Each structure stands twice: as C-alpha cells, then as structure tokens.
Amino acid sequence: MQPTHRIAKALFIGWLALAAGSFVQAADQPKAGSTADHSKFKELQQDFQSGPEVTKACLSCHTEAAKQIMHTEHWNWEYLNPKTDQKLGKIHVINNFCTSSQSNLKACASCHIGYNAMTDKGVKNDETLVDCLACHDTTGAYSKPSGLGGMVYGKDVEVGGKIIKGLNLQKMAQKVGKTSRKTCGACHFNGGGGDGVKHGDLDSSLEDPDKKLDVHMDSEGLNFTCATCHKTDGHNVPGSRYAPTAVDKEGVMIRGKEKDRNPATCQSCHGQKPHKEKNAAKLNNHTNKLACQTCHIPAFARGEIATKMYWDWSTAGKRGEDGKPLVIKNEEGHPIYMGIKGDFKYGENVKPDYVWFNGDVNYTLRDTKVDKAQQPIYINKFEGSPTDGRSRIWPVKTFRGKQPYDAEYKTLVVTHLAGADDTAFWTNLDWDKAIEAGMKEAGLPFSGKIDFIETISQWPITHMVAPKEKAVACNECHTQGGRLEGVPGVYLPGRDRITWLDNGVKLLALLTLLAVLGHGLLRIFTSKKH
C-alpha cells in the first residue's frame, strides 16, 4: 500500500471512531429537564380518538391536575375584581374587537383550555374536558379549530362544509412537556382573532425572537419561556391583566419568601435599583414615577407583525359584486375593510401612549350605562394619578373602535357573530338579528334600537422588552412634544417651562446687552472728543 493511502486510511478510521464515539456519547448524555419519557408509558400507547380520551390518560397519573386547573382563570374565564366588585373574565366582558365570547363560543372556545366545556353561563366542571395538550404539546402540531367549541378529534371531521384534519393525538400525548412560547402563544398571540391583533406586544414573532425584539425571550440567548416570568404553581399562572401589578416596591424575590407576590414583575428579578452602569443613580431615581416598561419597551409590534389599532364595526355589511362580503386589502395584504367586520387600521413599531396607572382597571360591562355624548367610551379605563402614591407612568396600546350599542337602553351589546345559523352576523350581515340573538343568549334586555358608539380599550405594554441600548433615550421625553407630552403631575426638565419667565429673561438679557453696548459706544464717542 502506498504511504499516502495508509495515511488516508488511518485518518478515515480515526474519523469513524470519533464520529461513532460522539454518537455513543450523545446517547449517554442525560436529557435536561424531565425525568419521565412519556412515550414509555402504557397509558399513552393508545389510539386516542378525541381530546378527552387523552386527558383521561393524563389524569390516571396526574391525579390532581384537573382539580388545580378548575380553580384558574384559564378554566373559568371569570375573575371577580375584589377592588371594584366587577365580575370580569372572558365570559363577562365586552371588548371592542369581536365584542363578546358569549353567543360565539363555538369559535371563541377554541382558545379555552377545555373540550367544549365553556358555555354562555359558565364552564362545565368535568375533569375529562380539561385540555392538557393545549398547553403541554411539544410537537407544535396541536391546534384547536374554530367551530368545535375547543374539541379536538383523532379523525377528520366536517364542520360547516369544511373538513378539519384529525390530530395524531397518540404522538402528541407521548411527547408532552413544559409549556412554551408557542403553546401559550397559540391563544395569547392570537387574541382579537388573529396574529398580533389585540395586544401589540404579543404576537407570533415571539415564538423565535432575536435579542433586539425581546432581550429575555431571545431564542439564542436567555430563551425565556412565558413561564420563566409567569412562574406557575399548581397550574395557577400569575400575572393577570385583570389585576395587573402597576407598582412593585419590593426587592428581588427570594425563594421560600413572598408566596403571594406576582413573580412576573420586572422588580421580582431586577430589584429596585436595577441600573448599575452609566448614570445609575439618575436612572434609578426615575423608578418612583415610571414603570420599567416605559423606557425599556420603545415600541410595540416590533416583530414585523402588524397589530390592529382601529376597528369600525359601523361600516360592516357591504357586499362585493359577487354577492359575497366585500374584502379590501392594503399593500401588505392586510384587510382594511371586511364586509363582515368593518374598517381596520394597523400599526407596526408603534410608540405607546403613556398614562398614570395604579393597577385598578374599571370596565364598561354589559349592564354599564353609556352616554353617546361622552364618547369615546373607555371599555377598560386604566385608573391612576400622579398623587395617589401607587401609580406609575405606563406604556399602553390605545385601541380605538366603533361598535354597536343599544340606543335606548344605553348599553353595549353582545353580538352573535360566528355560527352557521341564520342569525350570525358573519353569515348574513344582519345587525338586528345578530344583536337580538346575542343579547338573548346572554339573557340581557335589548330594545331593538341599534346605534354605533366610539370606544377605547387600553392594553398594557409589558412584553417585547428591548436590549438596554435600545431603551428610550432621555431626550425622547425630556423635550417639548416628546413621548410624555401631556402626561400631568410630573415636572419634566426640558419639557416643562414657564414661557413668560423664559421670554422675559431673554428680553432682559438682550436689554442688558444693549445697555452695556450703548454705554461702551458712548464711552468711545465721548473719549474721542477729549
């Protein structure tokens, strides 16, 4: 054999040994995380036909899981605000997107963590109807189609003439794991009926974000999941929008202590003096007026997914020449008019609005009287003031809309939108029928007199935290006409001034200058005479 061949052969054998070794090593490496390989469990080696069959198998080991779930807002869609005594949650509130889940549950409940468990009156507390896979699927293939009230099947089913593909429930059950940005996002990214529509700071760009989109969730960096901050115990996810923590005056959370505290605040990890580098003292003393988010989230909808900023239901109802509901799209392909929904406006990289917020949110509910002379009506007013000692200036998305209301009873109305029936607005574009059906389903009085009223909903901006280099710069607020223009109750150097004083002094300085110049000229003039 030629020496070169021998060398080549030796190198090849060496490479083979290394490669084989690396595979053996990889196989021996313990997997991070779970101590259980669910595919080895007999209970999960079944040909599951529907979601509840999977749940039964889950509960045979995780005996308390469903009981825990049934105490959560995720399950009940109900929250009693102890401060305002308002009954909130998805089965009670009205918003200015699709207005109400009530009478639309076949569609809306595809975002309920139950299998056809949510009703207009409340949830059916049947343990097998708890949807484990909605949050614990890791395959990414799990989805809850609209129209089935949140049910899923192993075989293809037909809904309203459309075939919905069956899911490989066995594979999904065998691969369950921790929640992920994708599982939480399946619902929370799609609030308002589509990707990024509702929140502005939550959309599918956060499934795989880079550092500049979100410094914590950066998939190649810290790679936080939602639950890293929304640290969950007993299936109860903390950090609710219905009872937000506007101010956290505590330090870093210590294990074993402070069990009742919201772990999702910035302060629970960063403490009260988070700035350590340049200008640390000056920046740290901004925290008595500003929420962290105000500087650290310079804009929302930063992941190239547009968020809805405006929705006018009053123009809905037009049909195209083909008789179908009209659809008009903009250059990006977003519908700016839909016959079934009305006019839309979108925003990307939107600078938030800023309001004093103390965590109290007052809702305009189904029985709250509204006065058209007072429009726009706040659907959920963020309360707060510079003087109550518990408010901070917060960034918010202000979502404006125009929606139907009962012109005689002066209330916002539940609209029956989705469904294959004759009364659903999306089927036949008839407000009278849709609102009558919606109000009847909700058990509410309806006069039959429909008008449209301008409304505003406010959404806290708290996700999409930018890296510190991209935080809002000083001069974006410390200037006239800046981001905090019009925010009252705080003296802002660079923004606030007494105009007459400034102008008066300018004049005085000018007069002094003229006086001394005149004096000097006179001296020159008179000295020449001598």
Add this chain to the structure above:
Amino acid sequence: MSEKIYIFKRFERFWHWSQAGLIIFLMITGFEIHGLYSNFGFEKAVNLHTNAAWTLVGLWVFAIFWHFTTGEWKQYIPTTKNVMAMANYYLFGIFKNAPHPHRQTQLSKHNPLQRLAYLFILVIVGPLIWITGWLYLFYDQWPAWGVDKLLSLDTVALGHLIGAYMMLIFVIAHVYLTTTGATPLSHIKAMITGWEEVH
C-alpha cells in the same frame, strides 16, 4: 504716569478663571437641560452639568478656605460710602473723563458697587443655585430626608432656573464692566497677571 499694584494673588486668579469657565459651561449645559436649545443632547448635557457642578463645589471648598485663612472675605463687607458716587461715575463721569471715585488698594480691591454686586451673588444667587442644585441632584433622597412633602420638583427647578438667569445677567454686566478700568483691558490684565494699573 500710571502706577501698578499687585491686587490679585495667584490662587484668586486661578479661582476666578476656573470659576468663570465652569459657570459659563454650567449655563450652556443648564439652559440646554431646560430645553432652550439642543447642543450636546439631553443626556450628555445632564452628565456634563452634574460633573461641572461637582467640580465647582470642589473649587468652592478651596475658595472658602482661602478667603477665611487670608482674611480676604473682608473684601465683600458692604459699604454705603461712595455707592452713589460710583453710580454717578458710571452714569455720567465716565463719559467726561472724570476721575474714578474709588482708589483701588490691596485692602480694598473692589469698589463699593462691586462689593454690593459680589455680595449679592455670594449670599443670594450662589446659595439659591447651590441649595436648589443639591436638592435637584438628590431628588431621590427627599423621602429619606423627610422633605418630600415640603418640596416639589417644579419649585426647586424654578429656583435653580431663576438663580441661573440672575447669573446670566450678572455675567453680561460683569464682562462689560471689566473694560472700565484705566484702559479697556487693564482689569482683565490684572486678573491674569495680578498687577492692576491704577489711575
């Protein structure tokens, strides 16, 4: 024939010019922070302003020490004598080549109007700027000091601004009045070399 006397000692000259530079710099950065124009950018202006302020504080510690150990503080004791004569001189006499009513000596280097003006700066404008400046700087300590209920940031900032505005007017008049010596540059020369040409 004019004669020369040694008026300003070495430290005094150093103090004057470094203080002059710092005050002008503080006005440039301060008025930017107030939002009157944009030059360094807000953040940089604040940092420069703060650093310059602390430098001036340091300078003042030395200046105060110097004034008391040398007894030079007595130069600022006000007098009513010749105040009217000085005013009269600036308003009329100066144009008629009348003799300067104040005879400058080492023990009395400032004329009566200067004494009053500098005293006003020392006891009114200075403390106003210092106190409000410190309160401004240590805004986050107000609750700990127990003054957060007594003060508001707008009044503190307003006091600081009014002090700065008075300083601005002073600087304009002061710079001009340096030209009213034996020759237009003799006062300035004195502040550089220490030697003043007297009438």
